[in-house]
Amino acid sequence: MNVGGVEIDDTFAEAFAMSGTAITITGPTRRWAMNAATSMTGFATSIIGCGCEAGIDRELGVRETPDGRPGVRVLILSMSPDELQKQLANRLGQCVLTAPGSACFAGVGGSASLKLGDAIRYFGDGWQISKRLDDGRHFWRVPVMDGEFLCEATTGLVTEAVGGGNLLLMGRSYETTLHAAEAAIGAMRAVPDAIMPFPGGIVRSGTKIGGKYKGMLASTNDAYCPTLRGAVGSVLGATIACVLEIVIDGLSEAAVAGAMRAGLRAIVRLGPKRGAVRVGAGNYGGGLGPFKFHLKELVA
Amino acid sequence: MKPFTFTLRGEPDQRLDCAPLVPHRIAPLSTAEIARLPLNTTRQKVTAGDVFHIRAGDLSCLRFEGGSERLDNVGEALAAGSIEVQGQVGKAVGRNMSGGRLTISGDAGPFAGSGMSGGRLAIRGNAGDLLAAPFPGEMQGLSGGLILVRGRAGARAGDRMRRGIIAIEKGAGDYAGSRMIAGTLIVLGGTGRLPGYLMRRGSLLLAEQPSLSPTFVPCGTFPFGFTRLFADHLKAESRAAARLLRGSFERYAGDMAVLGKGEVLVAAH
Numbered sequence: 386m387n388v389g390g391v392e393i394d395d396t397f398a399e400a401f402a403m404s405g406t407a408i409t410i411t412g413p414t415r416r417w418a419m420n421a422a423t424s425m426t427g428f429a430t431s432i433i434g435c436g437c438e439a440g441i442d443r444e445l446g447v448r449e450t451p452d453g454r455p456g457v458r459v460l461i462l463s464m465s466p467d468e469l470q471k472q473l474a475n476r477l478g479q480c481v482l483t484a485p486g487s488a489c490f491a492g493v494g495g496s497a498s499l500k501l502g503d504a505i506r507y508f509g510d511g512w513q514i515s516k517r518l519d520d521g522r523h524f525w526r527v528p529v530m531d532g533e534f535l536c537e538a539t540t541g542l543v544t545e546a547v548g549g550g551n552l553l554l555m556g557r558s559y560e561t562t563l564h565a566a567e568a569a570i571g572a573m574r575a576v577p578d579a580i581m582p583f584p585g586g587i588v589r590s591g592t593k594i595g596g597k598y599k600g601m602l603a604s605t606n607d608a609y610c611p612t613l614r615g616a617v618g619s620v621l622g623a624t625i626a627c628v629l630e631i632v633i634d635g636l637s638e639a640a641v642a643g644a645m646r647a648g649l650r651a652i653v654r655l656g657p658k659r660g661a662v663r664v665g666a667g668n669y670g671g672g673l674g675p676f677k678f679h680l681k682e683l684v685a
Numbered sequence: 686m687k688p689f690t691f692t693l694r695g696e697p698d699q700r701l702d703c704a705p706l707v708p709h710r711i712a713p714l715s716t717a718e719i720a721r722l723p724l725n726t727t728r729q730k731v732t733a734g735d736v737f738h739i740r741a742g743d744l745s746c747l748r749f750e751g752g753s754e755r756l757d758n759v760g761e762a763l764a765a766g767s768i769e770v771q772g773q774v775g776k777a778v779g780r781n782m783s784g785g786r787l788t789i790s791g792d793a794g795p796f797a798g799s800g801m802s803g804g805r806l807a808i809r810g811n812a813g814d815l816l817a818a819p820f821p822g823e824m825q826g827l828s829g830g831l832i833l834v835r836g837r838a839g840a841r842a843g844d845r846m847r848r849g850i851i852a853i854e855k856g857a858g859d860y861a862g863s864r865m866i867a868g869t870l871i872v873l874g875g876t877g878r879l880p881g882y883l884m885r886r887g888s889l890l891l892a893e894q895p896s897l898s899p900t901f902v903p904c905g906t907f908p909f910g911f912t913r914l915f916a917d918h919l920k921a922e923s924r925a926a927a928r929l930l931r932g933s934f935e936r937y938a939g940d941m942a943v944l945g946k947g948e949v950l951v952a953a954h
Contacts, residue, residue: 520918533911
């Protein structure tokens, strides 16, 4: 279908169930809260090589955080609760505990919980202090060199999280395609409970499953590589010079759909001259992932 | 629905054990059966109907109209619902309470909130000695919940408390927070001798400079993140406590005569 001059492929993004959580990181200033959040969500683009996918959901004002300081909400997802717990504890200990003035709180509820402060309280070497409020919230105070690291004991585990929502943006030039991708990312960042884990939210090295070399779980998506057009079974028409992908993870199917919808609308609004001429999505034929996000339904 | 009301007929002739008059114990009973519940503590039998004029209502919401310092064990083992006393109460109000809300508009006697593990106990007047303290032979005092005293508390408030929060708005007697195991005790107004005496862990937050035992060591003045959380949590119940908790505190670690992992935090001016 063609919407505002942008061709929308009759296809769907195929996504998978993941375990996810959210945490709120606060700091003495926006900058220091963001430093901790950026560090914690670093090297977390794809579970293929990073163990988890993580990103910044949004910045939080002083009225939105438990301790009345500037904050950042971070989402982190992995394939199993155990792996998520491992990644969460490691990243909390190395990236948030270490950041000057930081504090960390649960960012989501849930029937089950993941350890936050409960996992790193022993860093206090016996000087850690437990504090409970009578509404059930539990915190740890861990003495550190700039005062105390205040950390909620647990955060919620979301087992209905969804990973792998995606859009493939195709344009006539590198510049217009990147422009469209940036516009999409700008709109998608406003959608709560969803993250785009790749650098700046955009990935240029889309993958297909497997490869010719032994042990390669994934390799370049040759059908979408413009420089291989003609040499492989390309899906790109003659006018496509560049393809960029946006991958979306969310704490719910609705969050991923909402982000994809916002991205598609931004791409259509930009139009084919200044942005993308065609939008597709990646899937594995529909047999692998339980979630299917049909592009036509999202732009309708 | 209107509360189930006990209106005091007059000053009782003896101390009364009001423990049976809690929602979960009277819920299965008819009003007549409730009126026949014995409350006497001497050999002279006294029933609830002798002492109170009883008006049926919502059994999860009890109201005592009129109080006396002879009404002991009001709200004992309260687990859910609410009890309001318009007047004063005797010893051990809220003893072993685990949930619900208990409000006393007047003064409370000794051992208020003793053995409490949850819920909220609000005393608008003064509390007697040994607020939230264990009975003799017990190993721990308050183990959860929130106690708010608008007036003063007597000696040894928060003795051996293990968890939970106590906020006292107008000062406490000697040895506030004695033998604390953990938890948070907030005292606005002055404190008597040696607050935090033999405390092992826990936090004693004071608005005024105390006369501390030399076994507490000064650590310096800091803004503490956790006090801001407590300020937000308590602002609906005690604006004065919330105001105190938003500031910085001078930390004294102790009591070094015992474990030494507790702290007295004194408001920095």
